[in-house]
Amino acid sequence: MNEVGNVWTRRGFVKALSALSIAGNSILKINAADSSKESWGRDSGNELAERGNQNYEPWRQSAAWQARVLPRFPDVLVRPDQVRSIPDILENASRRGKVISIKSGGHNVSEAFLRDGSVLLDLGELQDIDVDPVSQTAWIQPAAWSYSLVNVLARYGFAFPVSHCASVPMGGYLLGGGIGYNHDNWGTVASDLVLAVEVVLADGQTVVATRDKHSDLFWAARGAGIGFFGVITRFKIKLVSAPPTVIESSYVFPLSALADATTMLQDWVSLSPADTELMMLLAHDPTIDKAARGIETKMCVVRAVTFAEEQAARATLNSLANHPAIKHAVFDNRNVTTSLESMQIASVDPGMGLGYGRYAVDTIWTDKLPQVMNMILNHFSNTNSARTHIVVSPKQNRELSSDSSFSMVGNAFVGVYAVWDDPLQDISTDKWMDGVRKLIHPLSVGQYINEVDAFNNPESVQNCFTLEAWKKLRALKKIYDPNKFFADYPDITG
Template identity: 35%
Template sequence: MSRYPQVRGRARAIEGAVVRRGDPGYAKLRASMVWNELTPSRSPDVIVVAASERDVPEAVLLARASGMRIAVRAGGHSWCGSSLREGGMLIDLSGLRRYVIDPAARTAHVQPGVTGGELAARLARYGLAYATGHCESVAMGGYLLSGGLGWNSGAWGPACAGVRRVEAVTADGEVVGCDAGENADLFWAARGAGPGFFAVVTGFDLALHPLPGAVATTSYAFPLADTEEVAGHISGVSEELPAEVELTIQLATADPAVCPAAPRPPVITVSAVAFADSWEEAVRLTEPLRSCPVVARALFRRESEPASFATLSGGASSAWPAKHRFAADTLWSDDDLGALLAPLADAIAAAPSGKSSVLAPFRPASRDERLLGDMAFSVLGRSYVVPYAVWDDPGRDGANARWLREAMRRVEPLGAGHYIAEADLTAAPNRAERSYTPADWRRLREVRARYDPDGAFHSYLGPGPAPL
């Protein structure tokens, strides 16, 4: 740590831990900064584990005085480990887990380390809900900054649409409030800029929703060979479903309930989650799906099973088991979903790991332009697919990484861009830029130049020079 001899002295103003590369415990702390067992080789020079929001401006000022660029972590769920950079300072916000709920006003103030599962469970006690992520252990900080395609986003919009104000620490260490009327450009960027955001958000004010009175889940599984046909039928049905029905296709190894005998084959599964005020309404909302002629050929079906909003994420999290290695990439597309999924079905059939999958949500963000207003988050297509490579053997890292890149290569000609939260930013230099409309990308560059003219914060991770 001879590069930064002044760190130890200036760090005394920080209540939390300040751990330098080479210090005892650094290696273990560094590895814990990424949820993925596939830990990048990148190593920051200093990791600051914030004990409170007061530590954040002190950490920023320490980094600036030491000439270190800054990266930020809330929960470490970035598939490509965006928060873990080579050199500089990493500010870990995972300990900032305070939240305050105002049931009467239907608002909440949430710190970045609060997980979606924790928030959903507490909100349910008050009869309230939010568009939290499908994986309950994802922290709200990075999720909200990246847009947040979560539960019931067709009706509620991306999670960042419900952010009404943020408290942020800028590149000069100043604590500022940001909303539609104050620091409006920084507020715009905070709603979608993701891992390239050029400040540290220490708190989010959220507008909440009434808790759905009933949640009904329906699913059908079909042979993988029928992917293009099934996707075509379901695409047509999706136009008849209201925004309150979350419809998803998954290409993956059959669930044991579908095929208890091993080896289990890969299948295409169509799942629907209906959010409604009553059970009768929840069942009625998915009637177009049950009436679709193709469902008569399903290998397996579960129709209108009750669920609760607070426990949905727990079931979804099983797709991403702990202590595994992960890689993922994303693609928005305006192409026919059947044509988009057919080559990915071939890829799943040849996947080196039976735990890998492809998710394709229908209408992953609201069609209501009022919910997609003044924010950096960009909806770039009608369809959206995410191939996930999931494995647990380090000796198979190369095979699974190559599988993901090949799967994406098959469909990228049909794509219109990427979702910044789950895109593999290391795959190509333009991955981050292609996650925004050209106008939004230009505006991001302009706002960054105004709020972080010296480049104090790391820009988007990538295989080459920082693109922003």
């Protein structure tokens, strides 16, 4: 059964956000009339803008999810309306000696899809979700949103470990691994549930890679992230049964009790079954009057979400509630029944003010969480934006698949997300992020390819892979893309 995945399209979503008075990028209907699209393929459905066309800059601006659009300028932007146009577009780009950069949803923090002089293949219209309830699988196109997938699958009683944020599309997310809901139970990362990828290669040929066919391409497509060497047009994914209930408990601590909260989070890891997702958030308390003095305006939330039978879920949450550190919590919200759909909607709740805006990220895997939190505490208190936040996610299941290039994991994931609005704060925020890096990187075991600033810190790319996986990725690049037709990881030689 084929469904158009855009239950909420990106444009519809941005409109909805605007209605909520959240600043966003303006998305314009592209008028291709002033472009030379005839020279770019037979398909009249393609939209196109060359640099200098009046529709170019609005399109480039709207390609990025965030408000800080980096000054990198493709020569041409092309949006195919169907997959069969892609080989033609590649052929045209190749004839003109252009490199291809690819965008599914534009969420990548380093905006790796924006490459000077490239042809940007914008796959934003490819959002179909095609569910086969009998085999419990689905074919999904790369721009299908997390929210759309959750919504469509719910109708069939299925689920998938989508991203924690509604607008994240499946393309870049799965290509880099994907750390989503219930990640310790539904695979180690979401790409563990990818059964096949349909890829258009540099020579225009389309292949379907699986564990048995084109297995090295299949290996690469599950973890390589922004350095992948082909256009992924569809993923075949294995679906999981929808959880019988989703129940969560949250405990809010003042930031001064961060050490206690961290101890509780770590103790919970050994107390929780794998179908419990644990998380800690350091954020500005949205309920506090920002002008008030003498009170803490930053908080730390420790949260457990269970995806299990109701009785077992409640038993888990009740046992976690016995932890002695809970006496330091100033507020709690226990045993609240929720759902994947509700959590997706809450992920864009303007009340917390965490989303949209200008955005910089650094992430690490660490085996030394208490030390990292200790290092970060003062630095976090000095952030220049009340929207900046830090997410900590312990990784209970660290079993990595041997047929996947996703190869780096640690005991805990720490993501530092600077979010601000004023362009005049760009420099000071970048400096603040550099300060974070200096503090936490010596305590890291690796990084996560989907959330590194690969252009400002190109060395971070290799930190996302074991040496063995890295060497294999570089060797495969030479085989599948010897002329470097597809944009590579930044600043890479060889």
